[in-house]
Amino acid sequence: MKTSVFGAVHLGYLVIETQRFSDWARFGTDAIGMHRDDLGSGVMRFRLDDQECRFLLRRGPAEDVVATGWHIDDHASFEQIEARIRAHGVPVVRGSAEEAELRGVERLLRFPGPKGITQEIYTTPLKSAEPLLMVSSGWVTGDAGLGHVAITSTKPERLRGYFDTVFDARLTDFIDETISGVKLKVRFLRVNERHHSIAVAAVRGLPIDPVRTRVQHLNIQADSLDDLARSYQRVHELGFDMALSVGQHTNDKELSYYARTPSGFEWEVGWNPIVVDESTWEPATHQGISIWGHTPVGQTIIDKLDQFRLGARSLTRPEKTVPALSGAPGPGRRR
Template structure:
């Protein structure tokens, strides 16, 4: 545990929640295997013809890829530090009459946890909570020398939402997330606002973007990207080169973000959402936490992060997807939004 305040002293679960794993449904398992192991440099375990798992550390599972048609992230797994924290989260969900169910033993085993409970989340992404992860002494077989997880969790998830205040309210209600900062950015003539939320010492575990002035979503997948953090700059740059050499699509070149100062690049996964591989972001430890005030940054990057291989066809596909969302309500969990605004 960190030295953040915990439920026994302040009633908050902040600092006791960590992104533990990501569940993806895809029919492109052979591409995912090549992408994860050969390009990004993760440890891969092929459990059967329908199941892949990626490891980054001693956990038996950090990414679970299961055969299915969604081509999307379908669940996020959050580890909570203790049973008191767990009970507090469960109470928040059930008191607002949102169903919460226990996962089957098979589901828990596949995710590398002892037990898990599941409830509805924004954009149709199931939220799963657990206390005990399964570790393994089996040595990692991967091209990377290591990844940063620990107290900061696996990384972060970013999504584009037509109802950003509701999504922010959801994570504040359930996990006591705190606002780290905002970014205002113009992309292809559209004004975008991004909110960055933290639930522990990682600068953000959730990022929520919206297009200002118009409720459209040009992204097919429920998440825009998932982030993982390289242990060294060389590891990050080596994986960039492998992604390029192996022919996987690079979306944004290496650059540095304005707010968390992370160096990173973005590539496109076999399922269509992006993976950000980063290095050395700001850590908001207890000392910084006590004085942190949210700021608004102009622009996502201080340098780099240039688009790579963007085509007219890509733009047309995004425009067509945006039109599909007009008039269609975004999947939400209004009982858990908490009435947060801005």
């Protein structure tokens, strides 16, 4: 019988490829309020806590998230995940000492992931002795991990199967939403006590993907409501685009806003989401993403037309999947 690694997996860091280093420096440090370390002309890191790296930015053309790093609690779970991937015939590459050092981790492995986002696992995050220098008072990480990543997909069942196969991800709930006449279904997956570490959104009835980037948004959790409000104000004052105003989600009850990053995907800053109680939780379907708020900011009809153009273009562009790791979820697990 397969031993579950659920609970031993935590979203640890993200790797972003960009040419817009000066914009990202202002966005991450001055607007969002993270600690920044400049490691040279082509490398920059952001910290949220005592771990050396939560976001690694490297110079390149993608303007997107290119890798997701998962902290695995112990060597036994790490080796079990590695064995699963190899057993399915999927290549696993050991990260070099230099790559591990840039990410501030030990024992680094990488393997292919959905939508071309490389998945990386590691066992030990390195701690920094340098004090945090940031305008925010703090961020919530710990056992719940960094936050979450949201992905749009034309093949949501394959993403659901992938994260079940690799990490024993559990379905937390669904949201049904209609935006500009387009019906969406969003699946929320958890790998620990955080309500979700992965969200997968799909257009119902149409195999289109209206988002240019591999991720639609990523999320980090503010330590206080005051931190949330002040970062929202800084994003406005510094001239960065706001995607959605402050609002509250229906499912995890998180209060949040969405800013647009220099690379084009969105960055959600949230506060006070519920924590899942594994002994009582049952998946449910919620109608609408928000109880209140989260209204589009400055969106024009041109922006909406551009989204539909991107969606139409995705019909001719096959979505990258990893079929060998995207099988059916385990017994009793809903899609």
